[in-house]
Amino acid sequence: MTDAPEAGDHFAALYRLASVDGLPLGDKIDRAIEVGCERLDVPNGVLSYTADGEYEVIKSTINEGVYAPGGRSDLERTWCRHVIEDRELLSFADVAESAYADDVAVEATGISCYIGAAVVVDNETYGTLCFSSEDPRETGFTDIERRFVRLLAQWVSYELERDRHHRELREQNERLDEFVGIVAHDLRNPLGTVQGYTDLALESAEGTQADHLRRIERAADRMERLVNDLLRLARDGGDVGERVPVEVAAVARDAWSFFDNGEATLEVHSDATVYANRSRLQQLFENLFRNAVEHCGPTVNVAVRDTEDGFTVADDGPGLPVEIEETLFTPSFDRGAGIGLGLLIVERVVSGHEWEASVHSDAGGTTFTFDGVEHVGGEPQLVAGDSRG
Template sequence: MTATDLSAEERLRRAIDIGREYLGVDNGVLSYTGEGRYEVVETNITSGPYAREGVVDLDGTWCRHVVNTGETLAFADATETEYRDDIALDTTGLTCYIGAEVAIDGETYGTLCFSDEQPRDDPITDAERDFITVLAEWVSAELERQKHYAELREQNDRLDEFAGIVAHDLRNPLSGAIGFTELAQEEVSGQVAEFLGRVRSSLDRMESMIAECLILAKEGSDVGERRPVALEPLVRQAWDTVQTRNATLTVDIEPETTVVADEMRLQRLLENLFRNSVEHGGPSVSVTVTGDEHGFAVADDGPGLPPAVESALGEADTENVKSFGLGLLVVLRVVSGHGWNLSVTSSADGTRFEVTDVNTAEPVHQALGD
């Protein structure tokens, strides 16, 4: 089992166990030291003030030196060092100690420390100090990742709330406007019918834009969980959900090709590329999808993209992409959320969107060991 299979708490406990075993000491503690207190976040200690969720006065701990200096502190026997008269020797009863700073976003969070009531026979080496320092840096990165994921979840909750408001407060009156426009179209003819047709087209476009806004509101910076998805059937499914008029689709994908992705978001990407081809390439445009284990491409024989939009897509410039429609912005968000690469080539003979590195995204965190 690797660290990627463990929960956040299990990964932190694993780090503590690795440090204890490496140093040959009894105790390992991850602490939070904000507001002048020493709060135990994770530890192998099961009872007493230094058990999990225990809180003591920071000024009575060895870790206060680490917090004050930001430097790793280590000694095998405090009674043989300059700390022989330190208050922490009496309050903690620990004679062997090594601790390093844990920081989040450049600010001190607390410490990762290892200790023992008994002195260690061998002095703590530079290699051991460096190891604990690096281990504390890994813990810092893990906590920072957890913090950012929590912030992302809060942001997504707010966006979900906003999306619900949009869906209810905008879609309901829009549906009413579409319904009454349809009724009016049945009662008139001539120029009035033509005008109502234009109104209906505008209302349909508004409905499409609301749907695209809802999709964007729910797209995070990272898609999170993903799994192997069979590419060819998903391409055909996405094509079937788009109003393609007289457009034609050709699929040339190697058999059994899979993409490690969030299936729903990958389908949205394909739908928006197909919709873009049909809307801007004409009702009889030809669309070709190719793909293998390295990536996939969607190409059409339409008139091509405006140079500014092609350049903006290549640079992931969302402001200029938005000017061409929210659909392409959805494409950018899905690609970046998966950690893929997108390249766009366009000319008077057509446009090609190519997505690569689909199965080579690096894991969010590195394994501590098997």
């Protein structure tokens, strides 16, 4: 019972430390060391890095010598080597009365009182968090104090690990931005040249030559759309941005204008106004319409319909491959299964809006269903709609 107030003080201090938001990593570690020194009543606190086989001081309350920040020394002559070897906490209040009285670190460090625990980042030993004094401590370290140091080292480990992951993510995003720039410049420029010279050649071409050039023109246009899709996916990812009231029918018709070839038809059965990012919703329709026109043939019929909780997009084509139908919009969906960027972009738009999506496909066609769509003014009135080619 006598340990209760001590335990409460120690872990209340740790809780307050962990609850502080917005501090830079270095300040957080400084605070952790200060809290440790205060609660353990010792003058020295050190965070070390030992992953390179050398003892390097990262943070410290010591201002001069090898144990000041930036100092380096032989790991094999430190107390921390025991912690590193076993990943177990080491503590003694008076080294002369401990099993380590003849250890090489006694003379090398001049430390008589020590307690330290391993700092582990991504399951690899980063170094140690330790507290020490040149003079023996009058009382031995309690179980509460040892537990406190273990938890403090775990908290420092977590903060270092989180910082590493954030830095890695930033670096990945920087590489992605660089890649996007390369795509924009190195692919679009020569593609524009191909399109320009093809248009010039078509002005005077006839017969079979013109047919071949039109195939080149269609392929170049397809490449341009793919590049644009890739850039959009890289730039926007799953972020849909601001949501405003938009009319489903109007967005669907705008998207269809890119694919209206006089043979394929679009039926719109919608009077719904929903909260969405208009640009990203149009992306969703464009990619579903493109898939239908490219994979179902030039005379495909596509229909957009309201539901009580959202809307559907259906076609009368031959259906999706079973492996795509069964896994699309699920965690097991294989994004590398040769499905192209279209369905991946649809998936990103859905997840970014926090909608739910499903797909049903058979020999009579494919229906995409989107639920959880917030309607302006409540549920839509289901209508017969209009039909437009």
